[in-house]
Amino acid sequence: MTRKFFVGGNWKMNGDKKSLGDLINTMNGAKVDPNVEVVCGAPAIYLDFARSKLDHKFGIAAQNCYKVAKGAFTGEISPAMIKDCGVHWVILGHSERRHVFGESDELIGQKTAHALENGLGVIACIGEKLDEREGGITEKVVFAQTKVIADNVKDWSKVVLAYEPVWAIGTGKTASPQQAQEVHHKLREWMKKNVSEAVASSVRIIYGGSVTGGTCKELGSQADVDGFLVGGASLKPEFIEIINAKQ
Ligand code: PGA
Numbered sequence: 001m002t003r004k005f006f007v008g009g010n011w012k013m014n015g016d017k018k019s020l021g022d023l024i025n026t027m028n029g030a031k032v033d034p035n036v037e038v039v040c041g042a043p044a045i046y047l048d049f050a051r052s053k054l055d056h057k058f059g060i061a062a063q064n065c066y067k068v069a070k071g072a073f074t075g076e077i078s079p080a081m082i083k084d085c086g087v088h089w090v091i092l093g094h095s096e097r098r099h100v101f102g103e104s105d106e107l108i109g110q111k112t113a114h115a116l117e118n119g120l121g122v123i124a125c126i127g128e129k130l131d132e133r134e135g136g137i138t139e140k141v142v143f144a145q146t147k148v149i150a151d152n153v154k155d156w157s158k159v160v161l162a163y164e165p166v167w168a169i170g171t172g173k174t175a176s177p178q179q180a181q182e183v184h185h186k187l188r189e190w191m192k193k194n195v196s197e198a199v200a201s202s203v204r205i206i207y208g209g210s211v212t213g214g215t216c217k218e219l220g221s222q223a224d225v226d227g228f229l230v231g232g233a234s235l236k237p238e239f240i241e242i243i244n245a246k247q
Contacts, residue, residue: 003202003203003204004035004036005033005035005037005220005246006036006038006206006228007242007243007245008039008160008208008229008230008234009038009041009234009235009239010063010230010234011041011042011043012041012043012231015235017046017049019235020050021053023235023236025053027040027239028054031240031244032057032244035246036227036244037059037227038058039060039121040058041061041091042062042063043063044063047082047087048086059087059121060086060087061087061091061121062082062087062120063090063094064090064092064111065090065092065111065114065115069114069118079115088121089120090122091162092108093124093145093149095166099129105148108124108149109148109149112149112153116152116153116155116158120158121158122158123160124162125208125229126146126161127145127163127166127209128141128165128166129141130166133165133167138165139183139186142163146187146190150194156195156202156203159203160205161203161204162205162206162207162208163180164209165179165183168208170210170232171209173209173210174209174210174211174215175219177219177222180207180225181222184205184224184225185223188200188201188205191203205224205225206227206228207219207229208230211229211233213233216241216242217245220245230242
């Protein structure tokens, strides 16, 4: 089973029209591997701007959305609004949503179901904290997070699973290729047992956490690493190197 390599950028709450415009120009002019699916997560207020400027060979993602279509939910955005901006992806369950904004597994599950039902692709994020890794419960944590997502997915072709150990996010402490491969492999085994063999072999499991131009090649060569979710480095021209990691 060949899985199309997937590289997501997560701009988080960074940039302005000037700097993001410059980044977009760099991306539009770059030579990128046509066999890689690239999706950039833009701040909600810049979704329209990013979609209007970024070449359409690159996808755009929102970084969050709410679990219902509309209503009195001040500050939230819906999948319908995201799609109205020509954007077809959303990042859900990012560790910053979980740990800075207190989003529960249950809420992330509900958001996943609603986003998929409304035609968005979902980059669903999971990952253990440092104390959980040190306590030897990495598997237990990521399996539990994956289960809540899985319980809310009917069509796995629209889902990319992002394994992002929290201790590696924004810390410069990338998981070693062996550590990433080990968890990705276990996640695929979990999928085989709890979803189906077909989904286990087709779903893309991407790694996130301090991925750089320097670390992407070895990480990307691991059997079960099907791409990356990139934060800091996705704001730099280095992102192009990461997109082309497999070349
Ligand atoms: P980082 O962020 O690459 O800056 O560690 C990754 C992420 O949060 O998706």
